[in-house]
Amino acid sequence: MIEIMDTLLAAQLFASLASPMHLALYCQLRAQPAYTACAHTLAQALDQPLADIAPALETMAQQGLLSRHVDGQLTRYQLNTPALQALQGFLLQIAHLQPDSPPGEAEHTAD
Secondary structure, X not given: OOOHHHHHHHHHHHHHHHOHHHHHHHHHHHHOHHHEEEHHHHHHHHOOOHHHHHXXXXXXXXXXXXXXXXXXXXXXXXEOHHHHHHXXXXXXXXXXOOOOOOOOOOOOOOO
16 A cells, blocks of 8 residues: 555655756766765756756755765765665555566556
8 A cells, every 4th residue: 555655755756856957967966976976067067057056956955866965165965865766666566566576567456
């Protein structure tokens, strides 16, 4: 059974990833060593002004997609892999798939 809190959290994470900027930042962080980068690195990689990147990173951190680590004047952002794994588990659950089953092989249950 899917808990209502799971659906609310999943909806929040999906909404965040629905933003083109957020999705681009996610993909860039996914390509970085240890899934970590500073805002300047991400801005350069996406060819976007830091003024556009910084608020998006802050929003993603507030929504639980990223964690933020401050080291002096440098702020590094890292993907929150447990949140993303939970989202993956949610998708598998609502699709009635077993996490270790091959793609396309659904668990059929009577509703």
